[in-house]
Amino acid sequence: MSSATKTLALLSHFSADRPEIGLSQLCRIAGRDKATTYRHLQALETAGFVEQNPTTKHYRLGPAVLQLAQVREATVPRKLGAQLPLSQLADVTGETAHVSVVSGTTLYALASCESPRHGTRAIIDITTFPLHATASGLCALAFGPDAMLEAALSQMDRFTPHTATTAEALSDLITDARATGFGCSDRSFEAEIHSLSAPLYDQTGLFAGAVSVASVATRVSPEQERLIKTELIKASRDITRNWGGQLPANVTSAWASGSSRHYETDSTP
CATH class of the missing domain: 1.10.10.10 (Winged helix-like DNA-binding domain superfamily/Winged helix DNA-binding domain)
Structure with missing residues (x-):
């Protein structure tokens, strides 16, 4: 460095x-x-x-x-393009929705929206996301530039007993994210939090960030997980469209296959 x-x-x-x-x-x-x-x-x-x-x-x-x-937001208005989809995502799922953006090999917090439905909820109070331990980070590793993997492997801190701390364990999580189209962090960054993420793209055609839902882990039933994934697909499509991007075929195909086949997978970018 x-x-x-x-x-x-x-x-x-x-x-x-x-x-x-x-x-x-x-x-x-x-x-x-x-x-x-x-x-x-x-x-x-x-x-x-x-x-x-x-x-x-x-x-x-x-x-x-x-x-x-101010210059960044005026010329690349990412936050504005994410606000409405984030609000809708939090409202429908009843959980905390947030968006992160990638710069180089770092994933930065951009915006978040908490649902008032539950008194106990996830709070996004970090500025950068550990790539190996968060759903957003796993999305970045699965769909972002190859250099991100090297960055992740160089900083594999253990946050909870569920954190992946070996290259093999991280590889399994990345493989699963590519297969399903979702990054998943089950109590691996915070002991009580379960998170799911979907990738976002911009006008360059490249991975630009992730949209996520962070939930209290005990509230994530199979039905709630299906709802979150359905709504993440909608939010990913809307934010990607607002950012001038288009979802690649490998992501939409992942959503349409395997365990994701029951979710909304309209092929419209």
Whole structure:
């Protein structure tokens, strides 16, 4: 990993739940030494990507990030194209729906929508998705660029007893995702959460991200799983269309075959 990559990677540790981070805390989170982390923060501060709170001396995202985010959304309006399908997905399934987008070999959270139907529900509070342990990540590995597999194999942390931590176990999950058209994470990232994902495509014709439903695992009956998969297919079609893309034949064929044959598989892109 280059110095520039390591520097920019520090930005991924900031979130709505963790808007400010002290130097020592960031060292622990990133797993880096203090001198290197400070040097990288100085570079980010000079470029306007981070700034220091004058009171706490903690770091927070700087104005340059906001400017880039506005340009990104204005020129590639992914979030807008996902909002209505996400809302409908959460409403019909009664669970938390969310969309992630790929950049390089990293899968970033884009938008989420929680259903008010249940008091206990999944909350999406991460900015990047572990490729080997989440349904979104498995979608990326099954339908995204080959380089993502190398990235996944280099970071196979164990989050729960159900997390795949070997290349063989991960290969089985990817094979299943390609066969069914859905990524599935059964308590492998969070102990109480079951997630299903379907791939998304944009105007380039390439994998662009995933749309997912995260549920409390005890609520996922066979009937509920069938409903979620049916609605994921609808959402995948709608978001892909809104992003100017078209679903490839291997995905629609996977939905139309095997265990997915009972789901809605209208061939219209």
